[in-house]
Amino acid sequence: MTTDAMEIDALVREIALDAREASLTLANVPTTQKNQAILRLADLIEENTDSLRKENAKDLAAAEDNGITQAMLKRLELSDRMISDMLAGARQVAALPDPLGELMETYNHPQGFKIEKVRVPIGVIGIIYESRPNVTIDCAILCLKSGNASILRGGKEAYYTNIALAKLVTQALEAYGLPPKASQFIPTKDRSALNTLLKLDQQIQCIIPRGGEGLIRFVSENSHIPVIKHFDGICTLYADKSLDIAQAKDIIVNSKCQKPGVCNAAENLLIHKEVANEALPQIAQALRTEGVGLRVDESARSILDNQGIDSTPATDEDWGTEYLDLILSVKVVDSIEEAIAFINQYGSSHSDCILTTDTDTAESFLSGVDSATVYWNVSTRFTDGFEFGLGAEIGISTDKLHARGPMGLRELCTYKFKIVGDGQIRT
Structure with missing residues (x-):
């Protein structure tokens, strides 16, 4: 491994460790505090539209130099519609009920103790995506509201735009006393960062790839972490x-x-x-x-x-x-x-x-x-999380285990059993 590769490997491992620590704090943050940070993020995007467009212009110029298709350029452009959708998505997510702590089922045991099944965060979620910069915001806000830390690995095409958006996410977290490492963007275009990320199954609980079939198959075939995905849309x-x-x-x-x-x-x-x-x-x-x-x-x-x-x-x-x-x-x-x-x-x-x-x-x-x-x-x-009333989506799943279709807040949760008794023992 070269010196550069070793440095990237160490960087990604540090990001994952920080995310794991942040996730344990975030899981118990009050709903109001999370909503305030999400609404502040929307305001920051609105206040910084001009500077965001300047960073996006760098990405668009590089993409054109590299011969990217017009269709891909359109997906990359931070248009008025994309900005409007990000703002609407953030504000809608803030207005949605918090899924954490929701009582899913309850059972009174014959021996007198109670069993409750409640929603809890998954933990740390890694999102790997290609050109669309709005994914940075969609994923950050959905993970934050559902109590998950997020590690964002965007495509090289939108690198400068994503970096700028990720900085705004950090500012919003800090403004309301939330762990700044609860949402992190991997600041390198090097492919080796992805290879490291996919092996950190002790710190990261779920990977969600968004992009073309080639990317999704690579992630599925190389990840040591459970992957939620769809390969294509036929x-x-x-x-x-x-x-x-x-x-x-x-x-x-x-x-x-x-x-x-x-x-x-x-x-x-x-x-x-x-x-x-x-x-x-x-x-x-x-x-x-x-x-x-x-x-x-x-x-x-x-x-x-x-x-x-x-x-x-x-x-x-x-x-x-x-x-x-x-x-x-x-x-x-x-x-x-x-x-x-x-x-x-x-x-x-x-x-x-x-x-x-x-x-x-x-x-x-x-x-x-x-x-x-x-x-x-x-x-x-x-078929879209915003259209389905989810505020935004972190991806679309065609799998059958855990999540299916557009994934919103509830799909970013798992559950735990809480058992409360008064000295019962099993005989």
Whole structure:
């Protein structure tokens, strides 16, 4: 190990030790004190917008020099919308009930003592993410409110912006007497810092990666710490035979086009054969108007060719591809059963939607699709912690253990059992 690598290794270990110590204090901080720090952070962001934009400009200039895509540049930019969302998220999280200490279950033992199951923090949470600087604030406030210390490892693309935001988090913590090490940003772009972080299972209780599939797979394969994750977002819309075509068209276009480079954007469209001839050309024309390329099966291609609408033959690989672009795969299916089987085979258990006016069919879909979020006549773009009333999200999980879907305050908690008695012994 080189001298530089040794210094980074020591730095990350020190951060983790400090975070563990801070987490023990933070677990018992009054709700009011945490809320005051979160609200102060929102004020600091508002007061320092100009200086934050200057730091963000450094990141944007470096990204352009490195040939980053326009879609990634947009995610990196500290826009008015991003700042507004950070402020709204912080203030909403401060207004939410504190999950800590919540009584989940209680049991009175036959021998006279009481068993209570209550929410407590997980401890130290490491968040590893890529270009979006708002993640720094979202994760810091959610961890703070839920009593967890956070270690933030942002991507090199947003390095200067993240450093500036992390300093504001520290100021907010100090302003209300909270441990300044309760939220720390790893101040290096060196990849070796991540390798060290993922091995510190004695100090860190949970890792949450946010970013592309490559990053998430690397974290999952190299972490000694439990990882909560989703690899990709292969979201599917199923247009049932009982759909409202006009409504369905709007939902499909929104799910695909409103922001195509994100994990809750649609990648597949299934359409029932009984309405395909009528509905598919209208839907396809609306998508083509938005610049969407269509990759279609033989049945769909035949229908679209007859209407003079351009498309490309789909391959089996297309059904399981997350395009993150203005591309949509289209397949005609014979039944709701075939649609459900398709989604459970090719989907990523993220977000899937049925478009129908038939209640029984919708309920079959909502029950049969094995995904974290399932929709009935609603755009998949709503899979988001803020939209779900969580204030913000620390990530989206497609796992089935502990947390699933957008993760807010309760998903950042575990529980303990409190047993209170009066001298009982087991015989």
